[in-house]
Amino acid sequence: MNRIKLIRVKLLASAINAERLVKRYITHLRKGIFKREKKIVEALKEVSFDVRYGEIMGLLGPNGAGKTTTVKILSTLLIPDGGRAIVAGYDVLEEPEKVRENIGVTLSVEKGFFWKLTGRENLKYFGMLKGLKGKELDKRVNQLLKELGLEELEASDKLCEEYSLGMKARLALSRALLTDPPVVILDEPTLGLDPPSARTIRTLLIDMAKTRGKGVLVTTHNMFEAELICDRVAIINEGVIVAIGTVPELKRYVSGKVSIEVVAGGLDLGHDPDLSKLGFTRDEVVGTIDTEEGRLRVKILCSPGEEEDMIAEVIRRIGAAGGKVHRVDILEPSLEDVFIALTSKREVGSHGKLD
Amino acid sequence: MANWTDVFRAQLFSSIAWYKNNRFMFFSMFVWPYIMVGMIYALGTIYGDIEQYTLQMGISNPALYLFASSVVAMSSLFIVDAVAGFTLWNRWLGTLPYIILSPVKTSVILIVAGLPDSLISPVITMLGIVPAVIYYEGIIGAAKTLLVLLIIFLGMLPMLGFASLFASLLLVLKEESNILSSLSPFILLASGVFYPIEILPRILQAVSEVVPTRYVIDASKLVSTYLLPEARPLLLIIYAIAILGGVYNLLALSAIGRAERRVKKVGAI
């Protein structure tokens, strides 16, 4: 990568600039053998955000929110129905080849390799497709295999069919970084990973942004991860960005509130995610986490000063329903509270669950 | 900026690495032509004995012809398989998006990426039949085999366009593989490998005019019929191949560009 060009690009624009992106999919619901019904899915409804060089931007949202769609548009794999996106200084529709030259991308990490080739061979193949060759390619591949710990795991020269998910994710990230691109776009890079692999990847991402000045966009539905590594977070739900800002900024959405977490047992709730049997209303309960086996973990947002009354009320209701309270905690609001507060306002009945 | 040679290089690298890791497949490629010859031979003798078959097909040298035509048939199938199958296979593997993420134009990738595989296969197969050819024909036979190989490479030019045209169809369709496998016997039939074209139904005869493999078969018939093939008929065939090559590749280029846009629009990558 040409240094001067890189600097020019950096001065001129943000790493990613998405403006009112719209995407509709047409799907066919199968009804019997011959009958098909057309259905339009509005995956993105005017999505706008930007990513600066040197920062990690998190695109946080539940399944089906439109994260992958956004990633595919930004990486020129999908043509939007409306809006504009500039990536690394180039328009995705006008100069897609230039965009691709300047980005590194991972989609789902578990697929996308040749099983019968080794990790090293896979990297060399994709490196060649990017125009790398000879010594330069070998050097880069070796460097990445080391950096992502595949060398240490003795996985570099193993066939990919023998890879664990963690190894695949490491390899996927290596592939994204082959050309040392100024912009990195990663779709759920740590989904389902073992903790050491997730940690390796997160550490590297921070290094990418902080030390090497890249613009990094990471999608995730993992609040913990977003809070841990992202400089800014855009919360997306049903194709709409509902909030955008740094984690402390986002927390102001629920500022002045406290979060009470109650763990109880011995309840027969069945499938009742809204906890109506306990007489809660949607507004009070912002997060139901675990209603299995009669165990209940519930989070309630309330104003300071009200928490004692609220706790007493919860204990009373759980007792009336035949349950027993095991534990009560008063917590600082987390990003999860923000997320649930923001997304449950949009539509009653979505359970605010992130999986 | 990466270009089509990078795609070719990458694909060649991955094929070689693949054969290296799957030696059994590599060796089976040598055995293939012999199985194929057996089949064509068996079909051929439906007419009666080998003399009669020779007469029917209008060739004087059945052994060389059978070997050569089996390679021709296979190479034309391989190229359709390699080019059209490339998208299917990589879509299934999940590697397609990462391949498309190369800075090279997507339509160029889709056309070029199948090439190395289609070139490797006939070369290996040819190497596989060389012992048999030398046994029957001596060194001249080997030289002729080389000539046939050259004609095969030339014949791949129109087949490349043909296959890319087909690939763009596959790209936009959802039910894919069935069509691919039903195309192969059809190509074989319409190119006159099994039967002389004259005995095919009129409609298939007409279709065979635009199936490039037919001309490659004709050329290899010519090469195996005479000790020193006459230049003129051979040249005519080569012209036909070149014209078909131009037409198919132009068609393919525009078709694949359109298919690419459509696929990127509906989100099928």
Ligand SMILES: Nc1ncnc2c1ncn2[C@@H]1O[C@H](COP(=O)(O)OP(=O)(O)O)[C@@H](O)[C@H]1O
């Ligand atoms: N190729 C497609 N065809 C039809 N619908 C799609 C396609 N891809 C995604 N969708 C739909 O678009 C919406 C957004 O999907 P996606 O971007 O994959 O969400 P996420 O990555 O946040 O889980 C979902 O409702 C999904 O079902």
Ligand SMILES: [Mg+2]
């Ligand atoms: Mg997704």
